[in-house]
Amino acid sequence: xxxxxxYGVYIPKFRIKVDNxxxxxxxxxxxxxxxxxxxxxxxxDMDEDTAxxxxxxxxxxxxxxxxxxxxxxxxxxxxxxxxxxVKPTATIVAEAIGAGPTMTAADFEFACKAGTAxxxxxxxxxxxxxxxxxxxxxxxxxxxxxxxxxxxxxxAGGAAFxxxxxxxxxEIEDTCSYTTDTPDFWRREGAPYPTHGGRFxxxxxxxxxxxxxxxxxxxxxxxxxxxxxxAVFHQPNGKFPAKVASELGFTKEQIQPGLVVHKIGNTxxxxxxxxxxxxxxxxxxxxxxxxxxxxxxxxxxxxxMKVTDEIKKxxxxxxxxxxxxxxxxxxxxxxxxxxxxxx
Amino acid sequence: MREVAIVGIGTTKFGELWDxxxxxxxxxxxxxxxxxxxxxxxxxxxxxxxxMSAGRFIEQEHIGALVVDCAGLAGLNIPATRVExxxxxxxxxxxQAYLAVAxxxxxxxxxxxxxxxxxxxxEKIEDxxxxxxxxxxxxxxxxxxxxxxxxxxRLHMHRYGTTREQIAQVAVKNHANAAKNPDAQFRRKITIExxxxxxxxxxxxxxxxxxxxADGASALILAPYEIAKKYxxxxxxxxASVQKSSTIALHDRKDITTIDSTVAAAKEAYEVAGVRxxxxxxxxxxxxxxxxxxxxxxxxxxxxxxxxxxxxxDGKTAIDGDIPVNPSGGLxxxxxxxxxxxxxxxxxxxxxxxxxxxxxQIKDAKIGLAHSIGGTGGTSIxxxxxxxx
Numbered sequence: 001x002x003x004x005x006x007y008g009v010y011i012p013k014f015r016i017k018v019d020n021x022x023x024x025x026x027x028x029x030x031x032x033x034x035x036x037x038x039x040x041x042x043x044x045d046m047d048e049d050t051a052x053x054x055x056x057x058x059x060x061x062x063x064x065x066x067x068x069x070x071x072x073x074x075x076x077x078x079x080x081x082x083x084x085x086v087k088p089t090a091t092i093v094a095e096a097i098g099a100g101p102t103m104t105a106a107d108f109e110f111a112c113k114a115g116t117a118x119x120x121x122x123x124x125x126x127x128x129x130x131x132x133x134x135x136x137x138x139x140x141x142x143x144x145x146x147x148x149x150x151x152x153x154x155x156a157g158g159a160a161f162x163x164x165x166x167x168x169x170x171e172i173e174d175t176c177s178y179t180t181d182t183p184d185f186w187r188r189e190g191a192p193y194p195t196h197g198g199r200f201x202x203x204x205x206x207x208x209x210x211x212x213x214x215x216x217x218x219x220x221x222x223x224x225x226x227x228x229x230x231a232v233f234h235q236p237n238g239k240f241p242a243k244v245a246s247e248l249g250f251t252k253e254q255i256q257p258g259l260v261v262h263k264i265g266n267t268x269x270x271x272x273x274x275x276x277x278x279x280x281x282x283x284x285x286x287x288x289x290x291x292x293x294x295x296x297x298x299x300x301x302x303x304x305m306k307v308t309d310e311i312k313k314x315x316x317x318x319x320x321x322x323x324x325x326x327x328x329x330x331x332x333x334x335x336x337x338x339x340x341x342x343x
Numbered sequence: 344m345r346e347v348a349i350v351g352i353g354t355t356k357f358g359e360l361w362d363x364x365x366x367x368x369x370x371x372x373x374x375x376x377x378x379x380x381x382x383x384x385x386x387x388x389x390x391x392x393x394x395m396s397a398g399r400f401i402e403q404e405h406i407g408a409l410v411v412d413c414a415g416l417a418g419l420n421i422p423a424t425r426v427e428x429x430x431x432x433x434x435x436x437x438x439q440a441y442l443a444v445a446x447x448x449x450x451x452x453x454x455x456x457x458x459x460x461x462x463x464x465x466e467k468i469e470d471x472x473x474x475x476x477x478x479x480x481x482x483x484x485x486x487x488x489x490x491x492x493x494x495x496x497r498l499h500m501h502r503y504g505t506t507r508e509q510i511a512q513v514a515v516k517n518h519a520n521a522a523k524n525p526d527a528q529f530r531r532k533i534t535i536e537x538x539x540x541x542x543x544x545x546x547x548x549x550x551x552x553x554x555x556x557a558d559g560a561s562a563l564i565l566a567p568y569e570i571a572k573k574y575x576x577x578x579x580x581x582x583a584s585v586q587k588s589s590t591i592a593l594h595d596r597k598d599i600t601t602i603d604s605t606v607a608a609a610k611e612a613y614e615v616a617g618v619r620x621x622x623x624x625x626x627x628x629x630x631x632x633x634x635x636x637x638x639x640x641x642x643x644x645x646x647x648x649x650x651x652x653x654x655x656x657d658g659k660t661a662i663d664g665d666i667p668v669n670p671s672g673g674l675x676x677x678x679x680x681x682x683x684x685x686x687x688x689x690x691x692x693x694x695x696x697x698x699x700x701x702x703x704q705i706k707d708a709k710i711g712l713a714h715s716i717g718g719t720g721g722t723s724i725x726x727x728x729x730x731x732x
Contacts, residue, residue: 031542198465204361 002127003168003305004161006067006314008060009277010053010139011157011264011324014043016336018152024333025147032152037238041155041265043331043339044141048156050079051089054139055096057158057270060318061135062097067162069098073131075105076121078114078138078269080187080194082107093137103131111185112234113295114138115159115269120175120301122163133164140268145193146342153237155265157324159273169311170280170289173304174221178212185296196296202240205298210234210244213300214292221304225249229287232258232275234294236266244292257282263325278321285309344445348571348578349728351380351564352690357678358528360558365401365459366413368560368683373414373455376562380574384416388449390423393436393456394682399471401459410455429475429717430631432456433561433685434724440565441584441726450567456686457560468556475718477592489553489632491593491719493545496634499600500547502649505637507547509652511538513633514551516661517669521676523702528557528678538633552633557678561686563693577697582616582710583727591721600649602720605642609714609725613644616727618710620644623727625667625695625705626712627688630674636660639714640668643725662703670695670703685715689726696730 017040019029033039044053054077062069077090090105108114108121115138122134139158144150163172184205187194197205210233218224225231231250233241238261245255258275267274272293279289284307291303337343353375355368363371369392392410397403407423428435433456440452463471469489473482476491499505515535521527533551541550564574571578589604590596596603613619620643628643630636637651645666646654654660660668671677671691674684692711694700713726 195464199359200361200461203359 001168001171001173002123002163002165003172004170005133005164005168006061006065006162007160007277007280008057008062008064008318009157009159009274009321009324010056010060011042011267011274012044012048012053013328014045014331014339015040015328016043016331016333020333020336021152035239036152037242037262038153038265039262041153042157042267043336044156046339049083049141050081050139051083051092053141053156053158054089054093054137054160057137057139057160058093058097058135061160061162064314064317071132072099072135073103074122074125074134075099075103076108076118076134076136078108078110078118078136079140080109080111080114080268081140081143082109085189110299111295111297112236112268112271113293113299113301115273116291116293116301116303119161119163123172123175126163126165133162136161136163138269138273140270142266142268143187143193148193150194150196153261153266155267157264157267157270157274159270159277161273167310169308169314171306171308173306174217175301175303176213176217176220177299177301178209178216179299180209182298184298201296205296206234206236206240206294207244207247209298209300210292210294211248213302214248214290217290217302217304223304225254227288228254228290230257230279231255231290232272232279233292234272235259235261235275236271238262260321274321280307280311281320281322283307283311285311345447346568347441347444347565347581348568349563349581349689349693350566350571350574350578351376351382352562352693353379354526354561354687354690355559356526357557357559357680357683357687359461361461363558365397365403365457366409368459368558369410369455369457369562370413372457372560372562373453376453376564380564382451382564382574384419386451387416387421387453388451389443390421390453390455391436391440392423392425393433393685394425395427395429395432395458396471396474396681397459399474400463428722428724430629430679430681431685431715431717431722431724432682433687434713434715434726435586435685437563437686437689437726438584438586438724441581444565444567450570452565454563454565454686455560456683458680458682459558460556460680461558480592480594487545488718489545489548492632492634493548494593495599495638496547499634499637502600503652505652507539508535509656510552510633510637511535512655513630513636514538514675516655517630517673517675520662520670520703521672524672524677527672527676528555529672529676548632548634554631554674554679557680559678559680559683559687561683561690563686563689577730579693579696580729580731581726582729583612583725585612585615586722586724588722589720591718593719600638602638602642602716602723604720604723605639605714605716608723609643612725612727618727622710623666623712624708624710625670626714627671627673627691628668628714629716630669631679633675636668636673643712643714662705667705670700670705685713685724688713688715689728692728696728
C-alpha cells in the first residue's frame with residue numbers, strides 16, 4: 001500500500017515570545033496568549049528562506065532511512081512563501097539533495113495546505129506506477145504585516161515526506177478533500193503581506209472545510225473518532241484545532257502529541273505536517289492517525305493512516321520535532337524585525 | 344388618516360450570516376412576512392426598504408428595485424422606495440409605509456429592513472459607522488460613534504452618580520433576554536464581571552457595552568385596520584408613528600445626556616396614542632450602547648432623568664420588571680444590522696402582543712413601544728402598538 005517511507009522536519013532555532021510582540025503593539029500579552037493559545041513562535045535566521053528550510057527537512061528525511069535519492073521521481077514543494085514568483089523552489093531542493101535530473105519537480109501553492117496537496121499528488125504517481133517514490137514538502141517563512149493579528153503566530157518551518165509503496169513506515173489507507181472558493185485569506189501578486197477576513201477565517205473557512213473533509217474521510221473509511229489513536233489538524237493557533245477536534249468528537253489526548261503550535265507558531269504549509277511528524281516521533285507501530293490540513297481559499301485534505309512496525313527501525317536517527325524546541329535562541333522585537341527584514 | 348395595522352411579520356436570524364447575501368436576507372424575511380399575512384403578490388401596492396449603507400457595505404445602490412426584482416415582484420411594477428436615517432433606517436421605512444397606508448394612498452404595503460455588514464473588513468467598520476455622525480465636525484477630528492457615546496456615559500456617571508456596574512447591567516439583562524430568542528446573535532448569558540473585563544473600546548465603554556456588527560433582515564406587512572382581519576386574526580394596531588430630528592453633532596446639544604429628538608418624539612407619540620408612559624407594557628429601545636438604553640428609558644419617561652442606572656440595577660426593566668425593556672435582547676443581544684433593526688423591533692412587539700414570544704413572553708402585554716435613533720440622536724422615531732381584542 002502507498003504510504004510514507006520516511007519523513008524529516010526542520011524548524012529554525014530562533015524564537016520570539018508572544019509577550020514581546022504584544023507589548024510592542026500595546027496589547028496585554030496575557031489576553032493575546034489566552035485568545036490564541038500560542039506562547040512563542042519560530043523565526044528564520046537572516047539567511048533562511050523556504051528553499052533552505054525545505055532542503056533541511058528533505059535532508060533529514062533522506063538521512064533517516066539512508067534513502068537512495070536516485071529513486072526519487074518527483075519533488076513537489078508546497079509553500080505560500082516561495083522565494084521566487086517565477087522559478088521553482090523544488091529544483092533548488094532537488095539539486096541540493098542530489099536528486100534528478102531524470103525526475104519531475106514543481107512548486108505547489110494552496111495557502112497552508114500545499115504540502116498535503118503535494119503528498120496527494122505523489123500518492124497518485126506512486127500508486128499508478130509512474131514513479132517509485134516522490135518527495136512532498138510543506139515549508140514556509142510565513143508572512144504577516146507588523147501589527148496584524150497574524151504576527152503573533154506566523155512562523156517558519158518545514159516538513160518533508162517521501163511517498164512510496166515499499167517499506168513504508170506509515171500506510172495511507174485513504175485520502176480525500178473538501179474544496180470551495182472561499183476568500184478568507186489571500187495575498188495578491190506583488191503584495192508583501194497577506195490580507196484576511198478576520199472572523200470570516202473561522203466558521204465558514206477553517207471549521208467548515210476541515211469538518212467537511214474529516215467527516216467525508218470517516219464516511220469513506222467507515223471509521224469513527226474513537227478508531228484513531230491520534231489526530232492532527234491544521235494549527236494556525238492553539239484554539240482552532242482544539243475546537244475542531246472537539247466538534248468532530250476527538251479527545252484532547254488524541255490531538256495533544258501533534259499540537260505543536262504553542263511553541264513554534266503557525267508554520268503555514270508545514271503546520272499540520274510538523275504536527276504529524278511529532279506524532280510519528282512517538283509511534284511504535286500499529287497506531288491509526290487522522291490528518292486534516294487546511295488551506296485558505298479554501299480546502300482541506302484528510303488522510304487516514306496506519307503506522308507499521310517499520311517505524312521502530314528508524315527512531316531517533318534524525319532530530320525529532322521536540323528536539324527543535326530545545327536550545328532555542330530568543331529574540332526581542334528589534335532582533336525579530338531584523339531577522340524578518342523589517343529593518 | 345386611516346388606522347393602520349400590522350398583519351404579517353418575518354425575520355431572519357441575526358448574526359454573522361456568512362452563507363447569506365444581502366438579497367438572501369430580505370428574500371427570507373419578506374417571504375416569511377408574506378406567508379404570515381397570507382397576501383399574494385398582486386395584493387401588494389408598495390414596498391419601503393430601510394437600509395443604511397449598502398453602497399458602502401456591499402457596493403450596491405438602487406436597493407428598491409433590487410428588492411422588488413429579487414422578490415419576484417418586478418413583473419407587477421410595484422413601486423419600491425429605499426429610505427435612510429442611519430441606524431433608524433428600518434423604523435423610518437415603517438413610518439413611511441404607515442403614512443402611505445394611513446393617507447389612503449396604498450392598502451397593502453411591505454416594509455423591509457436589511458443590512459449586510461460582515462463582508463466589510465473589521466478595520467473599516469468604525470470609520471464606516473462614523474458616517475452617521477457629523478463627518479466634517481466630528482469624524483474628521485477623530486470622533487467615532489463609540490467615542491461620542493463614551494463621552495455621554497462619562498458625563499452621565501459624573502453628573503448623576505451612575506455607576507459602571509449599573510451601565511453594565513443593561514448588557515447583562517439584554518443578553519439574558521437574547522438567550523431566550525432563537526433569532527438573536529448572542530444567545531448566552533453574561534455577568535457584570537464579563538462586561539467590565541471585556542476589552543476597552545472607548546473609555547468607559549467596553550466591547551460588551553456595544554451592539555455588534557451583524558447581518559440580518561426583517562419584514563412587516565401593513566394594511567388598513569378596517570380590512571386587517573382579512574389577513575390575520577390578531578392585527579396589531581399602530582397607534583402612533585412619530586419622527587423627530589435634532590442636531591447631528593453632539594457638541595451642538597444643550598445637554599448631551601438627553602436625546603432631545605427622543606423627548607420630543609415621545610411627548611407627541613404619547614399624545615397621539617392617548618397613553619402615558621406608565622401605560623406602556625414593554626418597550627424595544629435603541630441600545631446601540633448600554634448607555635444608550637439608559638438615556639432612552641429616561642427620555643421616554645419610564646424613569647426620571649439621571650435615574651436610569653438605578654432603575655436598571657433595580658430590575659425595573661427586566662423581563663419580569665415594571666416595564667420590560669428589550670425583551671428580544673435588544674440591539675446588544677440580537678445584533679444590530681443597522682437598517683434591519685427598526686423593523687426587527689416591530690416584529691418583536693407584534694410577537695409579544697400576539698402572545699407568541701415563547702420563553703420571553705411578557706404576560707398580558709397589550710401596548711408596546713418601539714424606539715429607534717440615528718447616530719447620537721439626530722433622528723428619533725417612536726412607534727406605539729396596541730392589540731385590541
